[in-house]
Each structure stands twice: as structure tokens, then as C-alpha cells.
Amino acid sequence: MEKKFLLTEKEIPTHWYNIVADMPNKPLPPLHPATKQPLGPDDLAPLFPMELIMQEVSSDRYVEIPEEVREAYKIWRPTPLIRAINLEKTLGTDCHIYYKYEGTSPSGSHKPNTAIPQAYYNKKQGVKRITTETGAGQWGTALSFACKHFGLECDVYMVRISYDQKPYRKSLMNTFGANVFPSPSERTNAGRIALGADPNTPGSLGLAISEAIEMAVGDEETKYSLGSVLNHVLLHQTIIGQEAEKQMEQAGEFPDVVIAPLGGGSNFAGLSFPFLKHKIAGKSLRAIAVEPASCPKLTRGKFMYDFGDAQGYTPLLPMYTLGHTFKPAAIHAGGLRYHGASVICSQLLKDGLIEAAAIQQLECFEAGVLFARTEGIVPAPEANHGIAQVIREVNRAKEEGVKKTILFNLCGHGFVDMAAYDDYFAGKLVNHSFTDEEVTSEIASLAALQP
Numbered sequence: 001m002e003k004k005f006l007l008t009e010k011e012i013p014t015h016w017y018n019i020v021a022d023m024p025n026k027p028l029p030p031l032h033p034a035t036k037q038p039l040g041p042d043d044l045a046p047l048f049p050m051e052l053i054m055q056e057v058s059s060d061r062y063v064e065i066p067e068e069v070r071e072a073y074k075i076w077r078p079t080p081l082i083r084a085i086n087l088e089k090t091l092g093t094d095c096h097i098y099y100k101y102e103g104t105s106p107s108g109s110h111k112p113n114t115a116i117p118q119a120y121y122n123k124k125q126g127v128k129r130i131t132t133e134t135g136a137g138q139w140g141t142a143l144s145f146a147c148k149h150f151g152l153e154c155d156v157y158m159v160r161i162s163y164d165q166k167p168y169r170k171s172l173m174n175t176f177g178a179n180v181f182p183s184p185s186e187r188t189n190a191g192r193i194a195l196g197a198d199p200n201t202p203g204s205l206g207l208a209i210s211e212a213i214e215m216a217v218g219d220e221e222t223k224y225s226l227g228s229v230l231n232h233v234l235l236h237q238t239i240i241g242q243e244a245e246k247q248m249e250q251a252g253e254f255p256d257v258v259i260a261p262l263g264g265g266s267n268f269a270g271l272s273f274p275f276l277k278h279k280i281a282g283k284s285l286r287a288i289a290v291e292p293a294s295c296p297k298l299t300r301g302k303f304m305y306d307f308g309d310a311q312g313y314t315p316l317l318p319m320y321t322l323g324h325t326f327k328p329a330a331i332h333a334g335g336l337r338y339h340g341a342s343v344i345c346s347q348l349l350k351d352g353l354i355e356a357a358a359i360q361q362l363e364c365f366e367a368g369v370l371f372a373r374t375e376g377i378v379p380a381p382e383a384n385h386g387i388a389q390v391i392r393e394v395n396r397a398k399e400e401g402v403k404k405t406i407l408f409n410l411c412g413h414g415f416v417d418m419a420a421y422d423d424y425f426a427g428k429l430v431n432h433s434f435t436d437e438e439v440t441s442e443i444a445s446l447a448a449l450q451p
Helices: 050-056 067-073 085-091 112-124 138-150 160-165 167-175 189-197 205-217 231-237 239-251 266-280 343-350 361-375 381-400 418-425 436-444
Strands: 015-017 062-064 081-083 096-101 129-134 153-159 179-183 222-224 257-261 286-292 302-307 316-321 355-359 405-410
Touching: 015 231, 015 239, 015 266, 050 112, 050 231, 067 112, 081 239, 085 096, 085 361, 096 239, 112 129, 112 138, 112 231, 129 138, 129 205, 138 153, 138 167, 153 160, 153 167, 153 205, 160 167, 160 179, 167 179, 179 205, 189 205, 205 222, 231 239, 231 266, 231 343, 239 266, 239 405, 257 266, 257 381, 266 286, 266 343, 266 405, 286 381, 316 343, 355 361, 355 381, 361 381, 361 418, 381 405
Parallel strands: 096 405, 129 153, 129 222, 153 179, 257 286, 257 405, 286 355
Antiparallel strands: 015 062, 081 096, 302 316
């Protein structure tokens, strides 16, 4: 019984897959917040290099991966596909469970798949410095590595609760040469406003984005980089699913269910989009995006235009959102504490092509510990959400009396997140919930932003 499925360096995909080309309903355009008119490429030029902007608006089915990027990918790609045989035995299931393991990258997660090309395109345009935000620190670590690889400076605004909870993520970023600031900070107007309103605020991804954007637009040699949400970011991550397609063919199977966590959307998109291409063409497949119950934009949010950041510096994006001022609970899965979902993932959910599930953190950590004890890899807190959903699907299969092939993205390891496991074992973690009023009050405030 084969357990691990590997590819060679020559089999690293030569193109990224753009699902927009195959979507039955194309995503709505981002809007200028003042005019409510669709944005053009020039509107984004202060933030991003032009080649990334053209990828953002592209409807081409495939976009060629530059050779310099493919060479950098070879540091850790292709990544393995592994059948979780011991987990299957422990769960007592006939289902076949596979996971694509992205924890072999320099940052220990899937994030360098887009950090490398983003740094490359910025370097090519003559940019000297990139600013960004990070939640749990995985994206900040990935971009720090990518910037060092291409000789760029990197400034990272790290959500304060994660800055305090995950000191070794900061150490990793410093090791790769980045400057790391807790967000909110005194360095920006957005940060000072937030601290003035609440000096003890834990921060949010939306606020960290505001700070990074503010610093980028004020310097001609600096650009901004985002680790999720935007179309070009999701595009780069499809290298995961394209590799997994080939590896599932090696295993002689095609998944009935594809599962991945969703914070902004890049993790879920990376694995699922190449498989959703087959669903759009008529093949049976369920794709499930898993979010924390403490930040339930897909399951309890509303599809509408909203800002991507807390201060309203970004364009208006059509997405499932809880409101850009929503303050999620301070859970350890910091990478999932984002108020909205990507435009593409939101449209796919609206059209019923994907599903969404929300899970509390205690169930997620229970699943992560079980996975570590059976498969030998300690998952990142974000990845635990996908594992918890896998277990739910196994139980569902038992109830239905069917056998399923389940594929999920083990998006990163948790070796720098052990404080979260310490808190779990010490009984310090709790589940979080919001009243309907708490959720709807934030969403109601977005009425004025709608076109």
C-alpha cells in the first residue's frame, strides 16, 4: 500500500491556473470608493507592479510562470502528497484520506508560492522595498524569505495579538532580514488612530493592511504586497492543486471531497481551483472552505462590497464580509482572522460551486493533536481547521454508508506555534461565539458603500 506520492523537479507546473476563465459567472469588478466606478490598472499602480496588476485583471486560463520563479520554487517544490493511513485506521474508516503537505517550504507553509513571484515582479520593476501585513506570521515569514532571495527590503506589520503570542515567528522574519512591527503601531496614522481609540487593542489583519498600505503609498520606491484575497495571489497558489492532480493520478484516485482552511482564500484556492475546473465541466466533487467560528464571514457574513482593510484605503471588493471594522476573537489561528473572503471564492460560494463550514477552535485543536499522534506532523493552528472538517466528513460517510476519497491541504506545520498547543493542553483555550446582533450591526454599516 503506497503512502507517499512524489513528483520530480521537471514536473513543477510551467503555468498557474486562472479559474476566472472557466467560471460561469465572472467576479464583479473592484470599485473606486469615491466614484463607485470599476477600477482600472492605473488605479492600482501606486501599490503593485504592473505585471501583477495585469494578472489581477486577467481572464486567461493559464499564466506562464517565469523561469526565475520556477528555479526558486525548486528549493522546496514539488511538495509531497501523502495518504494518511494511520489516521484512517484510528478513525476506523474505509475512506481514503490524502493530504498535500506544504510545510516543507522555507516558511513552513504554502505562503512562499506567491511570495516568490511577488518579490520577483517587484524586483523586475525596480522596487527597493515591500511592505506587508501578517496575521500568524507565516505570510510575513514567506515574504521576508522571498525579499531576501531577490535583494529587496521588507517591512512587516504583524497583528499585535500574534506578535505577542508567536515571538518565534518574529524571530524567523528577523532571521530572513525583515523589519517587524506590532500592529497597530505609532509609525502610521492608521495605527495611531487605532491606539488612540483602544491602547490595548489586539489588532486585526484589516488594520495591519492599512498600516502597510499607508507606508507603501508614501514612498515611490516602495510597493505593497498581500498574502491572500487578491486574484493574483490565488493564481500563484494553484501550483498546489496542479501538483496534487498529478499525484492523485499516481494514486489512481480522484477526490470526492476537497478541503482546505480559508482566511482570505489563497490556501483554499491553491488546492481546490484546479479540481473545481473538473466540477465546472460536470464532474462530481465537493469543495469545502473551512473557517473559524469566531470569524465566520462565509457562513454568517453577507455578500456585498466592502473595504479590504480597516481604514478604507483599499478599493471596494465584492465579497462575503463581516464588515471591515469587525474585530475577531484573539484565537491562535491568526491567519484566519480576516473579516472578508476573496472575490473569486465569494463568487464561487454565491454560485453554489463551493461549500463553507465554520468550526470552533477546541474541536480544531483536538483534531490537530489526533493528526500529530497518528501521522507524526504537528499542524499549524490554521491547518487544524481542515483536519477537523476531514473528521466530520469521515463521520458523515459512516452515517451515509459510503466510502469517499478525501483530499485536504496540510498548509503548514505548527513547530513555531507550540505555545498554542501549550494553551490547549493547559485548558486555556475557549470557544468563541457572536450574537446575530453583533454580526449584523457591522454589516449594516456597509449600506452606504454599495453602488
